[in-house]
Amino acid sequence: MLTLDTHTFIAAAPKALRAECADLTPAQFHDRYCELSGPIRVGDWSPAGKRSAEFTATLEFTDHLRTVIATGSPVAAMTSALYDEGYPVEILQFHQRRTASGTATFVQCECNGRRGWGAALAEDGAESTVRAMIAGVNLLRLPGPSADR
Template identity: 65%
Template sequence: MTITIDTHAIISAAPASLRAECRDLTPAEFYDRYCDKAGPVKLSEWTPIGARHTGAHCAATIEIADRLRTVTAAGNPVAALTSALYDEGYPVEILAFHQRRTESGAATFIQCEFNGRRGWGAALADDSAESTFRAIIAGINHLGARI
């Protein structure tokens, strides 16, 4: 699945601390640093279950270093994904969570800590839970997750 991100919309929705951190970046540089999902953790498949935009129930298949794992969230996508990542050797801690509805979808900003490093991940998707999953994955990959 290819997602087109309106980087101007996502930057304007970012929390003040992240906007300050990225004030000298172009929209393309912002995307490359905070939204790009390249790395050992990937979202392979996403399936919302039930009402759209609620994030109440969803199933995701994540790929961690070429191993597939299905994560099911019932109400809290952050808890579901961080628990699954912990089980796979990625003890990520969520330090800040910001989510805003934009014209383009749910913009999610997650500041996380992994292996003693802190950084942000950002994502934009129609579904708030999917946006959350993508932001966490972008944050982990941004911090240089290693197996």
């Protein structure tokens, strides 16, 4: 994991998110938008290479693991994997910016009519995207997948 300079991270956020979090301290921002706990966690992460858009991510759900292997868009791969697991997430806004600390990604997610932002910082843009999406879904505090998938 990267060392987080929260002020730089917040400065990289899109204008709408910066306005929404204007009264938060850096610690509050981190707790609100970068939440690591919830029904889904990112386990193992493996990029295929610096010049490749391939990655493997292991997602930890309450009662099982799922490995996502993707070439191309991490947003498409994660959206599909989450949908298959009963989390019909839609990405409404996506913002990614390279900082001195790594790649900062901010996503506004919607699932079952609820909206919220997720944010993450990682060395790799794909990893940052995956972690931001999982943070967004977890922050919505979604119940587990429905039985009638």
